[in-house]
Amino acid sequence: SQTIHQWPATLVQPVGSPLSLECTVEGTSNPNLYWYRQAAGRGLQLLFYSVGIGQISSEVPQNLSASRPQDRQFILSSKKLLLSDSGFYLCAWSLRGAEKLFFGSGTQLSVL
């Protein structure tokens, strides 16, 4: 069966510090991978998605970036965090197309 791992579960970072969140999927090959953010009082916002190694599509312009160095690994990064980057970050995977998304456990990021 397929599983998705996301870490860390919580993170407190100062403004201006870098960020690296990692997500890995097991039990499937060539999945679509996604990064979402859920800010307080807002819906789930798609940040990035990837259909293959090195292929990244950005949905929202911001100071975040994503990379997919391996088939089942997806990384979310920032060089300098802003206060507005605080939120619940979720990695997700799907088979071809986005019809059924399966989410990781999420990272609660607080930028202070």
Place this chain on the structure above:
Amino acid sequence: QKEVEQNSGPLSVPEGAIASLNCTYSDRVSQSFFWYRQYSGKSPELIMSIYSNGDKEDGRFTAQLNKASQYVSLLIRDSQPSDSATYLCAVLDYGGSQGNLIFGKGTKLSVKP
């Protein structure tokens, strides 16, 4: 801008009652619709999908779709306290190079014992 709208709630129902959650969407060509349940501090989990007009039942859950009215709903029969969560409506958008889900902000449901 394609949108999915939900009443944020909270919706409070007594245990054993029917909870009715509603969602409207702006893109008339949408064909695929999903309901996710999200417990506080946890990630969303898929509970229902619906693609055709009418009702789709799965245990205590029934999803209803009316494409003409651009309306999708979720009914939870015999509501239990364990159903207390935020319910997210999602619509598949084919506007990009591949389909991506657009989520509503969610309706918070509270089932009182």
